[in-house]
Every structure is written in structure tokens, then in C-alpha cells.
Amino acid sequence: MPDSGFGIYVHWPFCQAKCPYCDFNSHVVARVDQAAWRESYRAEIARHAALIPDRVVGSIFFGGGTPSLMEPETVASVIDDIRAQWRVANDIEITLEANPTSVEAARFRAYHAAGVDRVSIGVQALNDADLRRLAADGRFRRDLLDRLAFDVITVPPLRERLEDILPLAYAFAINMASELKRELFAGFGARASSSLLQHDWPGNISEMRQCIVSALDKSTLQPFLVEAQRLMGKSLARNASS
Numbered sequence: 001m002p003d004s005g006f007g008i009y010v011h012w013p014f015c016q017a018k019c020p021y022c023d024f025n026s027h028v029v030a031r032v033d034q035a036a037w038r039e040s041y042r043a044e045i046a047r048h049a050a051l052i053p054d055r056v057v058g059s060i061f062f063g064g065g066t067p068s069l070m071e072p073e074t075v076a077s078v079i080d081d082i083r084a085q086w087r088v089a090n091d092i093e094i095t096l097e098a099n100p101t102s103v104e105a106a107r108f109r110a111y112h113a114a115g116v117d118r119v120s121i122g123v124q125a126l127n128d129a130d131l132r133r134l135a136a137d138g139r140f141r142r143d144l145l146d147r148l149a150f151d152v153i154t155v156p157p158l159r160e161r162l163e164d165i166l167p168l169a170y171a172f173a174i175n176m177a178s179e180l181k182r183e184l185f186a187g188f189g190a191r192a193s194s195s196l197l198q199h200d201w202p203g204n205i206s207e208m209r210q211c212i213v214s215a216l217d218k219s220t221l222q223p224f225l226v227e228a229q230r231l232m233g234k235s236l237a238r239n240a241s242s
Ligand code: SF4
Pocket: 014, 015, 017, 018, 019, 022, 023, 024, 026, 064, 065, 066, 099
């Protein structure tokens, strides 16, 4: 019987600088041969797949070191190799640890495109005043105060991000299908996809999630159409069966 509680940890042992208090397996080098690392990960994944076959992967965690220094191509290659060797859960969670100094919007879009859906960032405080208070209390090193920097990532509303609408709708749908113990979510038809793209989504992502969850939390297509019509107006309901 396949076990769905199977997670894979992928270690990236490189950082931009070595923090003086750090005991992790992390190293600073002038250049990392990412192609060589992709091949090494591929060989290691194949080796473990031969040792532990017939498992369902529920999560992948990229830890380090500083995995946000990995080229997105390397992250994508690892995820693809894992998907090629094992079956993965519909609601698989793929996390990448990030050091705030290496957070960059474009790079993170590429991680997301590769399949990463969760970022793990360690935070001491969310504003300068709190951080200085922690340092004054001896709970944060004073010499690090001026070495931290944060990039603010502004996310526009969903209706301005057409490229995100179908992937998000699909992700919400397969999560819901998984909760309902359905083996498969077959996807949206062409006209339903078109309606999803044309809808104005005034309530942003939470409205979309509510719409998809409510519509799929039914066992037949007809309640799906009725619920979708109530939540979105007529366009999706009219086209959802196509
Ligand atoms: S960034 Fe993290 S892993 Fe890297 S040296 Fe500092 S504490 Fe260690």
C-alpha cells in the first residue's frame, strides 16, 4: 500500500557568507557548478528511488545553506526528477528556504514556475524599532543591525495577473479534489477556462478560492454549475461543462 506521508529533503550547502554562529553544513565558494550539481542530484534521486520505490511524495523541502542561491533551472530539474521517479500527491507542498538578502522577485517567479509553492524565511523582527529593541535587550547581535536588507515585493490584484488565474484555479481545484478523496481533477474545459480569465475577480484570490472550493464541494456537475453561477455570475456556469 503506497504511503502518502513521504517527504523529501534536498540540501543546498552554499551561502553568500558564513555567519559566525552557524553550525549548518554550509560553505562559501567563489563559483558553484550548478550543472554538475544537477547531475549529482539526479543520480542521488535515482539511487533513492531504487531503494524506496512505490511511495507517494507529499512534500519537498529545499534547505541549506541558502537554497535561494540555486538557479531556478536547478530547482526545476530536481522537482522534475522527483516527479519522474515517484508519484506525487495532488496537494504536494514544495518549500524553499530563503535568506532575505537573496530574495528577488524575478528569481522567485521562476521558482514558482518550477513548482515551488512555499517559501521559508527566518524573521527576527518586522521593523527597525523592534529589531533595535531586541539588540538592546541582548536578544539580537548589534553588529548585524546594519547588515540586513529586505526587498519589498508588491503583488498586483489578481485581475491584473492573467497568467496567474488558471494555475491558481487549478491548484485550488486539485487541493479540493484531494480533500474530497477524488483521485483526479480532470481540469477545466476550454470555455470554462475562458470564463475564469474574463471574470473581474473583485474579491481577489480569496474570492477565487471560495468559488472553486464551493463549486467542487459537490458530487455532481449540476451543483457545480449552480454554485458557480451563484458565486461568479452566469459566464462560468454557462461554460463550465464545455
Ligand atoms: S545563511 Fe544560514 S546556513 Fe548560511 S551561514 Fe548563515 S546561518 Fe548558516
